[in-house]
Amino acid sequence: MWNIALRAKEISGCGIAGIIHRKGELIPGEMILKAICCQYERGNGLGAGFAAYGIYPELADYYALHVMAQSKQALVKVEEFLQKFTFLNFQEPIPTKKVKTIKNPPIFKRYFVRPKFDEVDAEFCDLSAEDDRMVQLVMEINETIEGAYVISSGKNMGAFKGVGFPDEIAEFFRINEYKAFIWTAHNRFPTNTPGWWGGAHPFTLLDWSIVHNGEISSYGTNKRYLELFGYKCTLLTDTEVVAYVLDFLIRKHGLPLELACKAMAPPFWMEIDEMSEEERELYTAIRILYGGAVLNGPFAILFAYNGGLVGLNDRVKLRPLVAASKGDICYMASEESAIRAICPDPEKVWAPKAGEPVIVEMEEGVIPNQKSYLNVRSKEVSEDALRLGSFPLSLLAG
Amino acid sequence: MPLDLEVSPFHYSQVNRIIREHILKGEKEFILRGVNGHRYLFGGISAKISAQIYGTPGLDLGSFMRGPEIRVFGNVQDGAGNTMDEGKIIVHGMAGDVVGYAMRGGKIHIYGDVGYRVGIHMKAYMEKVPVIVIGGKAGDFLGEYMAGGIIILLGMHTIYPERPIAGLFLGTGMHGGAIYVRGKVKESQLGLGLKPYALEGDDEKLLENYLKEYCEDFGLQLSEVLKEDFIKITPYTHRPYGKLYAY
Numbered sequence: 029m030w031n032i033a034l035r036a037k038e039i040s041g042c043g044i045a046g047i048i049h050r051k052g053e054l055i056p057g058e059m060i061l062k063a064i065c066c067q068y069e070r071g072n073g074l075g076a077g078f079a080a081y082g083i084y085p086e087l088a089d090y091y092a093l094h095v096m097a098q099s100k101q102a103l104v105k106v107e108e109f110l111q112k113f114t115f116l117n118f119q120e121p122i123p124t125k126k127v128k129t130i131k132n133p134p135i136f137k138r139y140f141v142r143p144k145f146d147e148v149d150a151e152f153c154d155l156s157a158e159d160d161r162m163v164q165l166v167m168e169i170n171e172t173i174e175g176a177y178v179i180s181s182g183k184n185m186g187a188f189k190g191v192g193f194p195d196e197i198a199e200f201f202r203i204n205e206y207k208a209f210i211w212t213a214h215n216r217f218p219t220n221t222p223g224w225w226g227g228a229h230p231f232t233l234l235d236w237s238i239v240h241n242g243e244i245s246s247y248g249t250n251k252r253y254l255e256l257f258g259y260k261c262t263l264l265t266d267t268e269v270v271a272y273v274l275d276f277l278i279r280k281h282g283l284p285l286e287l288a289c290k291a292m293a294p295p296f297w298m299e300i301d302e303m304s305e306e307e308r309e310l311y312t313a314i315r316i317l318y319g320g321a322v323l324n325g326p327f328a329i330l331f332a333y334n335g336g337l338v339g340l341n342d343r344v345k346l347r348p349l350v351a352a353s354k355g356d357i358c359y360m361a362s363e364e365s366a367i368r369a370i371c372p373d374p375e376k377v378w379a380p381k382a383g384e385p386v387i388v389e390m391e392e393g394v395i396p397n398q399k400s401y402l403n404v405r406s407k408e409v410s411e412d413a414l415r416l417g418s419f420p421l422s423l424l425a426g
Numbered sequence: 427m428p429l430d431l432e433v434s435p436f437h438y439s440q441v442n443r444i445i446r447e448h449i450l451k452g453e454k455e456f457i458l459r460g461v462n463g464h465r466y467l468f469g470g471i472s473a474k475i476s477a478q479i480y481g482t483p484g485l486d487l488g489s490f491m492r493g494p495e496i497r498v499f500g501n502v503q504d505g506a507g508n509t510m511d512e513g514k515i516i517v518h519g520m521a522g523d524v525v526g527y528a529m530r531g532g533k534i535h536i537y538g539d540v541g542y543r544v545g546i547h548m549k550a551y552m553e554k555v556p557v558i559v560i561g562g563k564a565g566d567f568l569g570e571y572m573a574g575g576i577i578i579l580l581g582m583h584t585i586y587p588e589r590p591i592a593g594l595f596l597g598t599g600m601h602g603g604a605i606y607v608r609g610k611v612k613e614s615q616l617g618l619g620l621k622p623y624a625l626e627g628d629d630e631k632l633l634e635n636y637l638k639e640y641c642e643d644f645g646l647q648l649s650e651v652l653k654e655d656f657i658k659i660t661p662y663t664h665r666p667y668g669k670l671y672a673y
Binding site: 067105202296298345348350364365368370 | 461
């Protein structure tokens with residue numbers, strides 16, 4: 029079994045960093061590494077990771093599954109599973125390098141797949157059905173195959189993470205050899221949950237990836253709420269729920285990005301009281317309908333998808349977050365110095381307000397399978413949200 | 427001759443060690459260049475020295491210090507002046523969150539905006555009255571749990587024209603000291619047990635004194651700063667929460 033050492037509670041903060049190029053140009057891995065290493069003391073060597081977007085352009089139409097396995101047997105089981113339920117285009121070990129300080133790492137392999145559908149379903153198969161099926165398959169592997177986890181499952185992107193300091197994990201996964209149009213990075217200081225390979229950030233689902241500084245005190249509520257909709261929390265860490273909440277609110281229910289952020293970090297009732305009538309109605313509805321998706325507790329998160337990078341704080345800003353921009357590149361990090369380490373003279377530096385997301389989307393049409401979640405989406409895409417009317421509200425409130 | 431040091435190749439612990447060694451040798455002036463994310467600079471130093479910092483110092487600049495005067499040409503990060511006791515920090519840029527946390531003496535002058543929870547837990551005793559002057563705007567929880575000392579919020583040099591001069595929960599749990607605001611705040615922004623008052627008695631004199639020094643630090647016109655009226659936020663009894671069981 030995984031050697032999960034439960035440690036006494038420690039008090040400190042993690043470090044996060046993210047970069048996005050609005051025109052989709054590729055940024056070398058070295059940059060994000062420099063930014064996260066500037067915040068070295070924010071971690072304690074029990075976890076670090078990177079998410080990179082745009083790293084598999086030749087296989088951009090396939091879901092890139094990064095699988096972490098404790099043994100060859102576990103990997104064989106994953107492969108049998110994939111054989112049965114997916115079309116496999118290409119597979120290879122994820123290139124790694126021996127690092128002295130990293131002892132007994134798991135095995136890492138990547139598979140480029142598309143889900144199989146049986147004949148009846150195939151007639152109706154569209155992109156969103158493929159995504160749904162992929163989510164099911166990932167959940168099933170993580171829940172049922174012992175000793176193996178899918179740590180990322182998006183198209184043209186991947187997560188690389190493990191137990192170590194960021195420079196060690198970067199060396200292990202040879203991060204310097206990748207170039208990406210969006211990067212996020214994490215330097216972990218686990219406080220409440222074990223520092224193990226699966227618990228390192230980023231957490232991902234499809235092309236959502238999330239890095240987080242803080243703690244999700246509402247983990248239990250969020251977990252139970254998500255389970256109603258088929259999401260399984262298997263990675264023993266609070267942050268995992270955020271990836272699934274994003275998928276649920278934005279991809280499944282079609283909420284525009286900003287509103288989804290307001291569901292996760294809602295305004296206070298006293299603020300809602302002072303809003304105009306229309307706004308008041310909207311935010312009251314959001315708070316009632318998505319009570320189970322509210323993330324309580326201190327957090328600063330960065331999340332990314334194929335097309336955008338978003339920074340969000342809890343509504344009383346209990347964790348730091350700084351944003352900056354220069355030209356077509358936008359930066360976000362726990363500390364301003366992390367940004368200045370890679371961009372000494374940004375045009376603009378600012379501290380985002382609590383609960384107000386910083387949303388940076390790329391220009392239209394610059395990358396394959398590009399997504400934009402700024403606006404409410406068309407009826408057929410957000411039909412799940414429309415169907416909500418038939419649910420009893422008490423159920424949704426978690 | 428001041429000690430002029432390019433610190434970019436060094437870890438913060440090395441920089442602090444070098445500073446301490448030179449203070450022991452009697453050095454009184456320091457110039458640090460290439461500062462970026464170096465933590466705890468001048469932390470715990472109790473010598474009358476002066477320093478110029480170029481760049482973005484890391485967390486807890488000047489924490490627990492008793493004496494140094496630090497001028498920063500750049501922005502400061504979270505926790506600057508944490509529990510400082512004497513001395514002064516002058517920031518020619520913006521500041522992060524929890525600046526002047528539990529401050530018990532000395533001054534912090536910031537040209538621009540500050541983040542959340544600035545001046546929380548400030549206290550005063552006898553002749554020790556800590557002062558924070560903020561040239562820009564402040565986030566939520568300014569002066570939370572304040573037991574003494576003075577915060578002056580000007581709202582003049584800001585990069586956030588869309589934001590109010592102070593955030594929510596202004597002075598929540600405050601039971602001593604005073605927050606002066608240039609302009610107005612909504613009563614709904616204030617914590618329970620607080621009221622905005624018009625200036626009275628010695629307030630104007632006191633404000634003028636502190637602002638004169640602030641203006642000298644940044645080369646500003648005092649008359650410009652005093653053009654607008656100030657309000658004073660302070661608890662209306664000595665124990666405003668004596669009868670409050672829970673918030």
